[in-house]
Amino acid sequence: xxxxxxxxxxxxxxxxxxxxxxxxxxxxxxxxxxxxxxxxxxxxxxxxxxxxxxxxxxxxxxxxxxxxxxxxxxxxxxxxxxxxxxxxxxxxxxxxxxxxxxxxxxxxxxxxxxxxxxxxxxxxx
Numbered sequence: 001x002x003x004x005x006x007x008x009x010x011x012x013x014x015x016x017x018x019x020x021x022x023x024x025x026x027x028x029x030x031x032x033x034x035x036x037x038x039x040x041x042x043x044x045x046x047x048x049x050x051x052x053x054x055x056x057x058x059x060x061x062x063x064x065x066x067x068x069x070x071x072x073x074x075x076x077x078x079x080x081x082x083x084x085x086x087x088x089x090x091x092x093x094x095x096x097x098x099x100x101x102x103x104x105x106x107x108x109x110x111x112x113x114x115x116x117x118x119x120x121x122x123x124x125x
Contacts, residue, residue, distance in 0.1 A: 002121045004110040006087035013082045028052040045080050
């Protein structure tokens, strides 16, 4: 058995970001280079800059991760991202198409106690 608990997450400030559809993106591991570029152009605060920052010419190793961290800090300083007042477990729903059929998946985001993978309680994806 594993333990989960709520936490104070960061969310977009709806006073500054009126249309959340402009700042959301699919999971990073399904985004093509073309879609990455489109998301970059969609809004300067699109989450793509945090989850799949672009590699730039002449980048040092890990530079894109440092840039993502800088975006995260700057967006907090600009109040684009604000921390919730209360600890929460965040529920989400994803809708996607597989072979022409629409699928829905619900889940949640919470803190989880770290365990060794060999125990079999938490599975890598």
